Amino acid sequence: MNPFISFIGGGNMARALTSGLLRNNHPAERLCVSDPNIEARELFAAQGVCVLSDNVQAVQQANIIVLAVKPQALAAVAHDLGTQLRPEQLVISIAAGVRIDTLRRWLGGHSRIVRAMPNTPALVQAGATGLYAPSEVSAEERALAESLMRAVGVCVWVQSEALLDSVTALSGSGPAYAFLVMEAMQAAGEKLGLDAATARLLTLETIFGAARLALESNEEPSVLRARVTSKGGTTERGIAALEAAGLMMAFENALQAARNRAAELATLLDAGDQA
Numbered sequence: 271m272n273p274f275i276s277f278i279g280g281g282n283m284a285r286a287l288t289s290g291l292l293r294n295n296h297p298a299e300r301l302c303v304s305d306p307n308i309e310a311r312e313l314f315a316a317q318g319v320c321v322l323s324d325n326v327q328a329v330q331q332a333n334i335i336v337l338a339v340k341p342q343a344l345a346a347v348a349h350d351l352g353t354q355l356r357p358e359q360l361v362i363s364i365a366a367g368v369r370i371d372t373l374r375r376w377l378g379g380h381s382r383i384v385r386a387m388p389n390t391p392a393l394v395q396a397g398a399t400g401l402y403a404p405s406e407v408s409a410e411e412r413a414l415a416e417s418l419m420r421a422v423g424v425c426v427w428v429q430s431e432a433l434l435d436s437v438t439a440l441s442g443s444g445p446a447y448a449f450l451v452m453e454a455m456q457a458a459g460e461k462l463g464l465d466a467a468t469a470r471l472l473t474l475e476t477i478f479g480a481a482r483l484a485l486e487s488n489e490e491p492s493v494l495r496a497r498v499t500s501k502g503g504t505t506e507r508g509i510a511a512l513e514a515a516g517l518m519m520a521f522e523n524a525l526q527a528a529r530n531r532a533a534e535l536a537t538l539l540d541a542g543d544q545a
């Protein structure tokens with residue numbers, strides 16, 4: 271039987287996940303969403319999903335509880351749920367930057383917790399999610415967490431919780447880097463005389479097409495790049511200009527800065543609750 275999954279918080283991510291699960295034939299009657307806003311609840315109710323305004327009630331019949339509120343709201347939510355959880359219930363937190371130890375403390379010592387770090391393309395079922403679970407979580411529970419997150423895209427497991435900060439820096443913040451690259455390419459295209467609509471379409475389709483080509487190939491991006499860079503050609507000139515402008519170092523610096531900030535925010539969220 272499909273697990274009964276309750277979502278605490280019915281925002282963007284809960285909508286993406288429930289839509290993905292329903293598309294994968296998870297029965298609507300085995301999904302529940304708890305959110306204080308009537309408008310949010312109505313959207314889920316229209317899909318046949320059970321809706322509640324009481325988080326404690328929502329976790330009662332759940333096998334899996336997905337914590338899908340903003341990180342700042344999570345301490346209060348978790349404190350309320352802590353005394354209600356049964357040891358066998360699996361908690362999946364998608365809240366950015368709340369460490370397992372912090373969450374375990376908020377949940378009154380609950381041990382079955384998986385952390386997931388999805389990204390915004392999950393909203394169009396093209397997400398990339400990093401997952402981490404401590405040793406208390408069984409292989410079967412890991413498989414359950416993974417199958418849930420696969421409803422919105424690909425999943426990868428990392429071996430230490432600290433690596434989730436690296437996932438946050440790469441794929442969590444990554445869509446914004448990609449949008450910035452798109453912005454830069456589109457603006458540069460316009461400077462070469464293309465109208466805005468044409469520059470936009472060519473930019474987006476090129477990035478989408480290149481990602482698809484790379485995903486469908488076994489070759490590394492560096493090999494694919496070399497293959498389209500003929501000696502003395504136009505691409506060679508363009509790439510040389512990007513390299514001279516320090517593109518590789520710029521990305522290295524960006525990811526390090528984002529990773530450091532993720533670690534800082536996790537420490538602040540933890541300390542904020544203890545202060």
Ligand SMILES: NC(=O)c1ccc[n+]([C@@H]2O[C@H](COP(=O)([O-])OP(=O)(O)OC[C@H]3O[C@@H](n4cnc5c(N)ncnc54)[C@H](OP(=O)(O)O)[C@@H]3O)[C@@H](O)[C@H]2O)c1
Binds near residue numbers: 279281389
């Ligand atoms: N969006 C992303 O791409 C992304 C990526 C990675 C991780 N995440 C994580 O996913 C989580 C959810 O993000 P989101 O974008 O879905 O946020 P969101 O759209 O703001 O959804 C959160 C929902 O929870 C509701 N809520 C607030 N307090 C609540 C409570 N006490 N009990 C139940 N529901 C409550 C909110 O209502 P109000 O609007 O009234 O506050 C809102 O409807 C966050 O922790 C975020 O860090 C999101």
